[in-house]
Amino acid sequence: xxxxTKALMLVTDLGFVAYFAVTGLGLIxxxxxxxxxxxxxxxxxxxxxxxxxxxxxxxxxxxxxLRNEPLMLVSxxxxxxxxxxxIAFWTLRGDFSLAWWIPNLYLMIxxxxxxxxxxxxxxxxxxxxxxxxxx
Numbered sequence: 179x180x181x182x183t184k185a186l187m188l189v190t191d192l193g194f195v196a197y198f199a200v201t202g203l204g205l206i207x208x209x210x211x212x213x214x215x216x217x218x219x220x221x222x223x224x225x226x227x228x229x230x231x232x233x234x235x236x237x238x239x240x241x242x243x244l245r246n247e248p249l250m251l252v253s254x255x256x257x258x259x260x261x262x263x264x265i266a267f268w269t270l271r272g273d274f275s276l277a278w279w280i281p282n283l284y285l286m287i288x289x290x291x292x293x294x295x296x297x298x299x300x301x302x303x304x305x306x307x308x309x310x311x312x313x
Contacts, residue, residue, distance in 0.1 A: 238253035
């Protein structure tokens with residue numbers, strides 16, 4: 179499972195960096211942009227994700243390079259939080275554009291299995307019927 183997660187993390191973390199590079203350069207065509215994209219408040223909202231997304235990317239790429247599972251967990255939680263924040267916002271606005279919902283649902287959902295796997299306490303059985311190892 180973590181092999182798949184690592185591949186998805188690599189694509190996602192590089193995607194975060196690419197998204198903000200493309201956005202910063204103004205290369206998103208208006209027809210692909212989210213509702214009210216040109217509104218300064220909406221632009222500020224979008225840029226408010228820069229820090230959480232880049233922190234998710236930095237910790238994610240570092241965890242892949244260093245093979246560090248605690249760092250991977252940090253990255254996955256940040257990624258999930260970023261997707262959840264965006265979905266919550268679009269829900270409050272009543273804006274259900276699949277072009278923006280699908281990527282954010284992906285950000286919110288793909289980390290869940292690995293987060294569950296990485297947070298199983300050592301010595302606890304992840305499956306019923308197994309005896310915990312001695313402490």
